[in-house]
Amino acid sequence: MSTPQTFQRMTQRALKHHSFVAGAAIVLLLVISATVSLFWSPYPVGDIDIPNKLAAASAQHWFGTDSLGRDIASLLLVGSQNSLLVGFIAVGIGLGLGVPLGLLASAQRGWVEEVVMRAADFTFAFPALLSAILLTAIYGPGLVVSITAIGIFNIPVFARITRGAANAVWSRDFTLAARAAGKTKWAITWEHVLPNVASVLIVQATVQFAIAILAEAALSYLGLGTQPPNPSWGRMLNEAQSQMFQAPMLAVYPGVAIALAVLGLNLMGDGLRDLLDPRLSRTR
Amino acid sequence: MDCVTCSIPVCRERDKRIGLNMTPSNTKPLLSVRNLRVGLQTSHGQLEALRGVDFEMQRGDTLGLIGESGCGKSLTALAIMGLLPERATVSGSISLNGTELTQLSDEALCNMRGARMAMIFQEPMTALNPLHPIWKQIAEPLQLHQGMDLVSAKARALELLERVQLPRARERLDNYPHQLSGGQRQRVMISIALACQPDILIADEPTTALDVTVQKEVLALIRQLVAEDGMGLLLISHDLGLMRDQVERVMVMYGGAVVESAPTKDLFGRRAHPYTQGLFAARPQLGLKRGTRLQTIAGKVPEIFNWPRGCAFADRCAYVQDNCRLALPQLELVSDTAHAIDDKDADKPRRVDKHWVRCPEWQQLKAPA
Amino acid sequence: MKSPHQVLLDVQHVSQHYALPKPSLFAKAGHIQALKDVSFQLTAGKSMGIVGESGSGKSTLARLVMALEKPTQGKVVFKGQDLNALSQEKLRHSRSDFQMVFQDPYGSLDPRQKVLSIVTESLHSTLSSGSGQLLSTQDLKDRATFALTEVGLRPSDLDKYPHEFSGGQRQRIAIARALITRPSLIVADEPVSALDVSVQAQVLNLMMDLQDRFGLSYLFVSHDLAVINLMCDDVIVLQHGQVVEAGSANEIFQRPQHPYTQALLAAIPGLSQ
Numbered sequence: 001m002s003t004p005q006t007f008q009r010m011t012q013r014a015l016k017h018h019s020f021v022a023g024a025a026i027v028l029l030l031v032i033s034a035t036v037s038l039f040w041s042p043y044p045v046g047d048i049d050i051p052n053k054l055a056a057a058s059a060q061h062w063f064g065t066d067s068l069g070r071d072i073a074s075l076l077l078v079g080s081q082n083s084l085l086v087g088f089i090a091v092g093i094g095l096g097l098g099v100p101l102g103l104l105a106s107a108q109r110g111w112v113e114e115v116v117m118r119a120a121d122f123t124f125a126f127p128a129l130l131s132a133i134l135l136t137a138i139y140g141p142g143l144v145v146s147i148t149a150i151g152i153f154n155i156p157v158f159a160r161i162t163r164g165a166a167n168a169v170w171s172r173d174f175t176l177a178a179r180a181a182g183k184t185k186w187a188i189t190w191e192h193v194l195p196n197v198a199s200v201l202i203v204q205a206t207v208q209f210a211i212a213i214l215a216e217a218a219l220s221y222l223g224l225g226t227q228p229p230n231p232s233w234g235r236m237l238n239e240a241q242s243q244m245f246q247a248p249m250l251a252v253y254p255g256v257a258i259a260l261a262v263l264g265l266n267l268m269g270d271g272l273r274d275l276l277d278p279r280l281s282r283t284r
Numbered sequence: 285m286d287c288v289t290c291s292i293p294v295c296r297e298r299d300k301r302i303g304l305n306m307t308p309s310n311t312k313p314l315l316s317v318r319n320l321r322v323g324l325q326t327s328h329g330q331l332e333a334l335r336g337v338d339f340e341m342q343r344g345d346t347l348g349l350i351g352e353s354g355c356g357k358s359l360t361a362l363a364i365m366g367l368l369p370e371r372a373t374v375s376g377s378i379s380l381n382g383t384e385l386t387q388l389s390d391e392a393l394c395n396m397r398g399a400r401m402a403m404i405f406q407e408p409m410t411a412l413n414p415l416h417p418i419w420k421q422i423a424e425p426l427q428l429h430q431g432m433d434l435v436s437a438k439a440r441a442l443e444l445l446e447r448v449q450l451p452r453a454r455e456r457l458d459n460y461p462h463q464l465s466g467g468q469r470q471r472v473m474i475s476i477a478l479a480c481q482p483d484i485l486i487a488d489e490p491t492t493a494l495d496v497t498v499q500k501e502v503l504a505l506i507r508q509l510v511a512e513d514g515m516g517l518l519l520i521s522h523d524l525g526l527m528r529d530q531v532e533r534v535m536v537m538y539g540g541a542v543v544e545s546a547p548t549k550d551l552f553g554r555r556a557h558p559y560t561q562g563l564f565a566a567r568p569q570l571g572l573k574r575g576t577r578l579q580t581i582a583g584k585v586p587e588i589f590n591w592p593r594g595c596a597f598a599d600r601c602a603y604v605q606d607n608c609r610l611a612l613p614q615l616e617l618v619s620d621t622a623h624a625i626d627d628k629d630a631d632k633p634r635r636v637d638k639h640w641v642r643c644p645e646w647q648q649l650k651a652p653a
Numbered sequence: 654m655k656s657p658h659q660v661l662l663d664v665q666h667v668s669q670h671y672a673l674p675k676p677s678l679f680a681k682a683g684h685i686q687a688l689k690d691v692s693f694q695l696t697a698g699k700s701m702g703i704v705g706e707s708g709s710g711k712s713t714l715a716r717l718v719m720a721l722e723k724p725t726q727g728k729v730v731f732k733g734q735d736l737n738a739l740s741q742e743k744l745r746h747s748r749s750d751f752q753m754v755f756q757d758p759y760g761s762l763d764p765r766q767k768v769l770s771i772v773t774e775s776l777h778s779t780l781s782s783g784s785g786q787l788l789s790t791q792d793l794k795d796r797a798t799f800a801l802t803e804v805g806l807r808p809s810d811l812d813k814y815p816h817e818f819s820g821g822q823r824q825r826i827a828i829a830r831a832l833i834t835r836p837s838l839i840v841a842d843e844p845v846s847a848l849d850v851s852v853q854a855q856v857l858n859l860m861m862d863l864q865d866r867f868g869l870s871y872l873f874v875s876h877d878l879a880v881i882n883l884m885c886d887d888v889i890v891l892q893h894g895q896v897v898e899a900g901s902a903n904e905i906f907q908r909p910q911h912p913y914t915q916a917l918l919a920a921i922p923g924l925s926q
Contacts, residue, residue, distance in 0.1 A: 173761035174771075177830070180719050180753045181775035182745040195765040352849035353820075466707070495706035496876060500920040522850060525923020566854035568879040570906060570921070574886060575861055578854035584819065585849075 013275060020271020026264025034080040043071035045078050046229050054247045063253050066236070067243055072250070075231040076257050082143065082225075082232050083261055086216040087209040089147050094154025094208060099201065101155070102162025103193060106170060107185045117163070120156035128153040128215060136224045146225040150215045154208055161204050165197040199276035206269035210262040217258050233258050312382060314516045315341040315364070315484055320376040322356075322363050328589040333359055335540040335612060336376070341484070341516040346507070348531035348548070349520045350563075354585055355537040357520045361486045364518075365403050366393040381483055399429035402477035406489040408469035412461040418445075418472045419457040425479045444475035448505060467498035471505070478509060484516040492521070503530055524567060528552055536560045539586070539596020541612060546639035556618045556641035558601045561649060595642070603645040615640045661838055661870050662695040662718065662751075667727030669713055669894075687713040688724070688894045695887075697837065700864070700871040702885030702902065704878060704917070710894040711874045715842045718872060719753050720744060732837070749775060752831035756843035758823035762815040769811040772797045772830045800829040803866075804859060821852035825859065832863065840872045845880065857883065878921060882906050890914050 014020055042062070049069030057064045063072035105116040132149035139145050169175065170193065178188045219225035220234025228235070233254040240251035322334040334356045341347055349357045362368050364378055366385060378385040380401060385393065405411040413421060422444055423437035432440065438457070445453035448471040461469055470490060477485055487506060491499035507530060510517045519531050527534045527548060534551050536544040536559065544557040555561040562581035583600040592598050594609040601608070618639040668690055673683040688710040695701045705711040716722045717729055720736040729736045731751060736744060752775065755761035762771050773793045788796070798808045804825040815823055824844060831839050841860070845853040857880065863869060873884050881888060882902050889899040890913065898911040909915045 173755040173757055174763040176716075176721065177753065177755060177761050177827075178763075178774060179721055180748065181777075181830075182748040183774070183777075192763050192766075196763070352851060496920045496922075497706065497916055499922070503922075523922060524850075525921065528923040530922075563850060566851045568854070568857065568877075568883045570879050570882055570918075572879075572883055574883065574902060576883065577858050577861060578883075580854045580858060581851045584821065584852070 010275065014271070017271045017275060019267045020275060023264045023267025023269070023271055026260055027268055030080055030084065030261055030264065033077050034084045037074075037077040037081055041071075041074040041077045043074045045070065045074050045231050047071070054243065054250075057249075064247075064249065066239060066250055067247075072236075072253055075236060076233070076253060079231040079233045079236065079254070079257070080261075082220075082230070083213045083216060083258075085143070086147050086150065087212045087265075090150040090154055090212040090215075091205050091208050093148075093151030094158045095201065095205060098155040098158025099162045101159040102164075103166055103189050105159070105163045106166035106193070107189050113163070116159060120159050123153065123156040129218060132215070132219055133222075133224060136219075141224040141227060143226045143230070146216055146219045149219075150212050153215075154212070157208060158201070158204065161200060162197060165200045166193050169193045169196045199272075202276065203269050203273045206265050206272060210265035210269070213258065213261050213265070313340040313379075314343050314345070314381060315518075316377070316379040317360075317364065318377040318379075320360065320363060320378060321374070322359055322368065323373040323375075324369070324588075325371040326589065330373075331588050332591075333372075333540055333588060334363065337537075337542055338615075339535060339542070339545065341518070343483075343514050343516060344511070345533070346510065346517040346519065346531040348527040348534040349518060349537060350522065350524065350527055350534055351537035352522060352563075352585060354588060356540040357537050358488055359540075360537070361403065361488050361518065361520055364486065365397060365401060367397075367403075395429065398425040398477075398482070399480045400482050401484045401486070402480075402482040403486040403488065404470070404473045404477050404490050406492050408466065408473050408493070409461060411473055412469060414461055417458045417460055418464070422472065422476050422479055425476060429480045440479070441475070444479055445472070447478075447509070448472075448475045450475075465498075466494050467502055470494060470498075470502050474502075474506065474509070478513070481513055482515065484518065485510060486518045486520070488520045489522070490519075491526075492523075506530075524564065536563070539591055540588075541596070541642060542615075543597070543642045544640065545615075546618070547637055550639045554618075554639075556639065556646040556649060557597075557643045558603055558645075558649060559597045562600075603643075603648050605645060608644065613642050613644050615642050616644070616646065618646060659697040660694050661697040661732060662872070663728075663730040664691060664693050664714075664718065665728045665730065667691045667714070667717060667724045667729065669710070669717060669722070670725045686894055688717070691727075691889075691891070691894075691896055693887075693889050693896070693899060695838070695870055695872060697870055698868050699887065700873055700885040702881035702888040703872065703874045703891060704876065704881055704888055704914075705874075705891035706876055706917075708893065709891040711891050712842055713894075714891070715753070715840050715872070715874050719751065719840055720748075749834035750836050751838040751840065752834060752836040753840045753842065754824070754827050754831050754844045756846055758820045758827065758847060759815075761827050762823055764815050766814075767811065768801070768813055768815070768826055769794065769797050771815070771826060772800055772811070772833055774830060775834045796833055797829075800833040801826075803832060803863065804829045819852075820848050821856060824848060824856050828856075828859065828863070832867075835867065836869070838870045838872065840874070842874045843876070844873075846875065846877065853880075860884065878906065878917060890917070 047070060049065065051069065052061075052065050053067055053069040055061055055065040055069075061071050061073065063076065066072055066075070101116050105113040128150065131153065132146060135149045136142075136145050166189075175188055175192055178192055183191070216225055216232070217234035217237070220232040221238045223235070223238065225234055226232035236254035237251055240247075240254070243250050317337055317339050320334055320337040321332060324331050324333045337356075337360055339347065349360065351357045359368070363374055364385070366388070368374065374386055376386070380396070383396070385396070388396070412418070419438050419441040422441035423432070423434065426432045426437040426440055427434070442453060442457060445456070450456060450468060450471050456464070461472070464472065485506075490506065491502050494502060503526070506517070517531070519527070521527060531548055533545070533547050535542045536557065538559045544551070544555070544560045551560070555564055559581070562579070565579035566581065568578060581600055586592070586596060586599065592609055594607075594611050595601070595604075595613055598604045598609045618641050667688055668686070669688040671685045671687060673685060675682045691710075691714060693701065703711045703714060713722070717724050720729065723737050731747070734747065736747070739747065773796065776788060776793060776796060794811070797811055801808060801810055806822065806825055806829070810818075815826070818826065827844075844860070845856050848856060860871070861884070864871065871884065873881060875881050885902050887900065888902050888905045889896050890905065890911065891897070892913045898905060898909065898914045905914060906918065909918055
């Protein structure tokens, strides 16, 4: 069975897995929304239309308007760009820095492992939100700062997970065989360990993506994330607070958007976990 | 009359004459397995993993089930215990002391397991719960099936540990599995199995994971306890030498069916099935000269989704005929005379001492050099 | 060309300690002595069996011979060179001359790599260092094809993944991997213990054929005395890290002197004849 066939079989199995399909569909929706919104949205997000404020859902405004008359549908669409951006970059930072640290710790063992793991513990000890607030206090609020804060917190997560999975791979005979063949630790890490931990990392990445979206929403809610006029689901929630009794739907729309994104990613992650791990290490 | 599932012509009269379905009417068998078929749901569709297993055991019998990977020996054990995966389909009859196990509800089966039938497994480290002290694990069946309270159960656990000759049992009661050696863990597993004095003990490769010196002790222990309690023992292994020492009767399995069944002495004296012959010949024995090539069986074990319609060994057999591939061969009686079936033997007790083989060509087999 | 009586492997008074994890921050770490003062010699073209149960140190000894670990004391001398005194470069280069086959056919092959990469693994590192120039992709493929056919597999198997093979076939792949650099010594750590009896017979026959064909020497680690008797000329028996008996296979199995060896022989099932 060559690679194209294996891929085909995997896709077939993937399509039969309910969680994965549901999750992937939602994530796809998210991605499409964000892509589309780069070129078009029903109304420009900056457009303030006070006479039309707090309008109910209608043909012109699919989800109505907010307290400044802005079209909610457009805000949601463009806001998805934020969420995706945060997710990608924050997880990217986590993968880019955390994975090599984890691999290093696992390959070297001894004091290197100790140092890396204790540094991870130290970073974990700081509540993510507090560190974000700290950073924004120093560098001022904004999208970049919040992405950085969330990204930094992803590093120990991936370092820990990588190191645990890598340790399990090092204990298997084929790494010993590679050493007996004369390969250096780094060559073994790159050629043998990394491909075998990849599935664990992929699953974790989807989980962390969801967490990143939630974290960004929290920061924006607090006013520390994306600044106006750039729309953000979290900030929409905050703005909806004051209108809680006049227009409760203002809170529902962004809330549902956040929840749906997180749900989609988690479902996809669950599905990926089932699809990637046990089958590939099939025993007789 | 044809078999419903696979259209093999079935003749009850013939089976009766050979002695398959007959037990002396005054002794009810302890365990009776008739035409056990198990179907499994796999990614390749519905497959028949067991193709009609028949055997009987009386109290005190020791029966060995031998075969290589994929032959269905572990599956047979799981089927008896009712531990098959949910989507497995079971047909045929499994009767323990007159109770038909295939008809029981899940709850009723749970009541039987541990109490009337017990199983010990190959790897004691994974079969024991690493988070519970050993006395607790032994007490569990006692509490469950005999309603004992914790104090009496703990006391009984100590008795059981002493019975399985665990050194310093009293001190070890509170130990966790990881604090014991492999052989000691296996003794703990035996005491869990025997806690409620079951009628039958199934041991699935109980010593494969142990050192050979420990293996000898543990097997001797099992044999002793089985004899003391008058239990039936079903011992599953891949090791022929083990069978020779431990059981009175051996059944050889291949491709989901029993291909040969005989008292141990008879089997070691003469093999009737080409596969059994190949199995015996393939063993490295201590007497062989250095560098002797072992006799191998050509080809390899077919995957379960590739089992031929007839005899699973057909593609590897030197004596194969066309009709071997059409349908699973019938069981035949092995004896020195060609016409072995003799009606005047019909009333003799202990019919199970006969040597059967599932091969129409068994008489062509050359005796080993 | 090897002279018939050349000493291929000379293990001299090798001992191995492992430090146990510290029970608490200030307590001293305990030690485990896996091997104590083990010595033996292996002649070119012959096979040596290492017999022992779990905890005997046999796997540790195999790893020391393969220079995968450094002994706490003693020397491992291969073809006259002290393996642990060599530089990393020289050691890597010399590895083409001694290779290993592992016990677990399911763990010793990387499930994410194709058979071609698995089998040619030693060719990359041992030839690209030192004198050799890198082999071309076609050369690698040719050598791999040749190795596979030597062990009874097909050239089309190069493109497959380990999970597509049975246990016996995987062990053949592992043997092909060890064979591809034309080593003088193959260390086999329980190579057939995880295989069915009929498959075991096929693999053992293969190993004997390869030995005849290529003049290999085996260091055969096993707990199965019958297999050792079949495959090996000389035997050492290990118990708790020490050599309790050593000699030719015939002597040891027919006239065992040490009570432990006698106990091992007596414990073999099915011998009560």
